[in-house]
Amino acid sequence: MPTLTEALQGADPGLHALRTASTAETGTSNDLGDRQLAADVVADEAVLKALRSSGAVETASSEEQPHDIALGGFGYSVAFDPLDGSSVIPAGWAVGSIFGVWPGSQLVGRPGSDQVAAAYALYGPRTLLVVARGLGGSSPVCQEFTLGEGGAWALARDGIAIGDGVRTFAPANLRASAENEAYGGLVRRWLEERYTLRYSGALVPDLHHVITRGGGVFCNPTSAGAKPKLRLLYEVAPLAYVTVAAGGAATDEAGPALDKVIAEHGAKGPVCLGGKAEVEACQEAMRSSVV
Structure with a gap:
């Protein structure tokens, strides 16, 4: 085999x-x-x-x-x-x-x-x-x-590692920041603290920028008017695995993204991927997500 x-x-x-x-x-x-x-x-x-x-x-x-x-x-x-x-x-x-x-x-x-x-x-x-x-x-x-x-x-x-201290951000599902107040505040903080925006609208290259830089964050919260688009089975779970295996963190609205049971093929959810400290700073925005 x-x-x-x-x-x-x-x-x-x-x-x-x-x-x-x-x-x-x-x-x-x-x-x-x-x-x-x-x-x-x-x-x-x-x-x-x-x-x-x-x-x-x-x-x-x-x-x-x-x-x-x-x-x-x-x-x-x-x-x-x-x-x-x-x-x-x-x-x-x-x-x-x-x-x-x-x-x-x-x-x-x-x-x-x-x-x-x-x-x-x-x-x-x-x-x-x-x-x-x-x-x-x-x-x-x-x-x-x-x-x-x-x-x-x-x-x-070899030995790819994601750490902390890289000040780049990819604000996915940005429409949600109009209703998800925690997400709106997070985006303002990134701008005020002069983080570098690195977002293309395609999940793989956006995560690969985190992998290449060795840090940063891809954040995809949701709101009532901007529901989840990423599918747990095909996108969230695999990329969460890659991120955590590289030493980073991956969370959803309830906690570690890898803990969520995938109930059906088309199930969707929010996700935040990146360095541990940057992902931790996104927790309030993720908890405010609507699934």
Whole structure:
């Protein structure tokens, strides 16, 4: 059976097909009601093909196909967002893919802390894969790989760590700050204290900036008029795992994001990811979130 790293590296979403895929809407929506781009469908098919061929995946589920899909492998189940940030593709901005890996054949009804690994791919000036594993053990690992000529992955960074003292912020779901008073106050504090704004509107590159700088915060609270958009299974749980494995923190409206049980494929929620001190400063805004 392939190692976890080999299986995740094998989930390269058909980059050549993705680069040339149309950014036009297909005229269809997935089962969760999201409008689909042709690129979403291409990426979804490519990831499923790679996961099936790995032989290591029993069950898969994607944001484009939010149900359990038997893949005939053995060892793990993978939930993934094949193309996170597809709405910014027409502008030529960086986007990514997100993967969460659970042991066995079950995905729904488990917390994010049950994951044995998680990863994200970033498609920008370079193609990167950040893989985290071993959380809950004595020495979790977070590594970055770069895609080179001929499709070979090379280890670019080992022992990735998120710390404190980096004054950058990514204020997602900013509309919520008009009703969530704690969030509004938090945004004003960031501006008054001259934090640097680093927000693209695509989750993977926004988190990767935190990973690259070794700190900072991505904050996505909600309010009555600005409900959650991020899905626990496909986005929140995997990226929370990566963040915590790198030494950072990940919280939702109730506490550690990895503790939340994922009740259904389409469940949504708020999340805050980043350095521990910066995430702690966001707690009041997160507690004021509406789910």
